[in-house]
Amino acid sequence: MKRNTWQREAVRTALAQREHFVSAQALHASLRDGGSSIGLATVYRALADLAEEGEADSLQQEGEALYRACTPGTHHHHLICRSCGLTVEIEANAVETWARQVAAEHGFTEAEHVVDVFGLCEACARLQSGTPRA
The missing domain is CATH 1.10.10.10 (Winged helix-like DNA-binding domain superfamily/Winged helix DNA-binding domain)
Known part of the structure; x- marks a missing residue:
């Protein structure tokens, strides 16, 4: 350190x-x-x-x-808004299972991964569709 x-x-x-x-x-x-x-x-x-x-x-x-x-010592992923940049930390157990499975199928061990999901947050999606904010 x-x-x-x-x-x-x-x-x-x-x-x-x-x-x-x-x-x-x-x-x-x-x-x-x-x-x-x-x-x-x-x-x-x-x-x-x-x-x-x-x-x-x-x-x-x-x-x-x-x-x-970020929260130290935790493995997590992100949802990131392409428009405003809002970022939310998420757990994704299905991603963890998938990563281990795919690695094992190809003979890999100790696999590590990074997953960031980009999209539009609810507020930005409303703005783009012309729907007023709630």
């Missing part, structure tokens, strides 16, 4: 305040807008460390790494 510095704690706190995945550049900009002197390279390092230690989830979207605070 990396040592906890004020910079790392600032990144952890800023990430925890987001409901959506965010890029290092966007998180850096918000920290700087809040008066922090933290450097972009430090934000990148802190996010990578948090992801490696299980405190943040990471995904690639349009060639860019995006990060989100």
